[in-house]
Amino acid sequence: MKINREMVTRAGLKLLNEIGLEQLTLRRLGVELEVQAATIYWHFKSKEALLDEMATTVLTEGAANLVPRRRSGDWKVWASTYGEGLRKTLMAYRDGGRMVSGTKLTTTAPLKTTERIAAVLVGAGFSVRGAVVLLSTINYYTQSFVMEEQAVFPTPGERSPLYEIADRDAQLDAAEFPNHRQASGILFDRFDRRYKEGLELIVRGAELEIARKRAKRR
Known part of the structure; x- marks a missing residue:
């Protein structure tokens, strides 16, 4: 499946609600999206980078x-x-x-x-x-x-x-x-x-x- 940055971010927010911040990892996201971990790392180099995007999405939509x-x-x-x-x-x-x-x-x-x-x-x-x-x-x-x-x-x-x-x-x-x-x-x-x-x-x-x-x- 071909994924983009927004799809990963949305999946991250969904997974956050399911398993919490501690358990949220890029590898776990790869499993959730049924793609290789390398595919996730192509869009986000680290969990911190993913969290930056997730937080920006939450704050933008909550404006x-x-x-x-x-x-x-x-x-x-x-x-x-x-x-x-x-x-x-x-x-x-x-x-x-x-x-x-x-x-x-x-x-x-x-x-x-x-x-x-x-x-x-x-x-x-x-x-x-x-x-x-x-x-x-x-x-x-x-x-x-x-x-x-x-x-x-x-x-x-x-x-x-x-x-x-x-x-x-x-x-x-x-x-x-x-x-x-x-x-x-x-x-x-x-x-x-x-x-x-x-x-x-x-x-x-x-x-x-x-x-x-x-x-x-x-």
């Missing part, structure tokens, strides 16, 4: 998640939507957070959306540096959060035995670690709520900072 569905001039809506949309995009694939983290874009397509978001921030009074710092902070927070979330729930709705809350609490003396025992349910459950709370802290901090700078210029 619509990063901007508000309804027209809004509120920069806070744009910043929050960027974070929530990125999380949704990464969560669409098994190990999506780890897969995207540390990769390099192979095209500028995903940058068109972040350029649009940055323009809204600059229009609202952010400097370019301020917009970059805010969006990169949201990006890092979201990727790290998703990696932790997917460690607890490798597949949606199925908690890893390593993160059973009752087992963790049983190892913590209630008198010595009262706060840690209460933290278990916060750290390892109800991720939607905690993500929004963390994102709100970032956006609120940016709001206070931009208000401070405006007041200083007066």
Whole structure:
């Protein structure tokens, strides 16, 4: 069978959902596509190169998640939507957070959306540096959060035995670690709520900072 670069990338994303990032190899992809490993290596010289292309595909196709569905001039809506949309995009694939983290874009397509978001921030009074710092902070927070979330729930709705809350609490003396025992349910459950709370802290901090700078210029 004759294959091309896109076919390999799509097969890689499909296999990622089936076996996870650790088991995904170019040789395993060759088996999946019923071609010799050399054929896969013709298109991608390494697993890292394949992951770069897979991540770029995921981010490009998830770009619509990063901007508000309804027209809004509120920069806070744009910043929050960027974070929530990125999380949704990464969560669409098994190990999506780890897969995207540390990769390099192979095209500028995903940058068109972040350029649009940055323009809204600059229009609202952010400097370019301020917009970059805010969006990169949201990006890092979201990727790290998703990696932790997917460690607890490798597949949606199925908690890893390593993160059973009752087992963790049983190892913590209630008198010595009262706060840690209460933290278990916060750290390892109800991720939607905690993500929004963390994102709100970032956006609120940016709001206070931009208000401070405006007041200083007066």
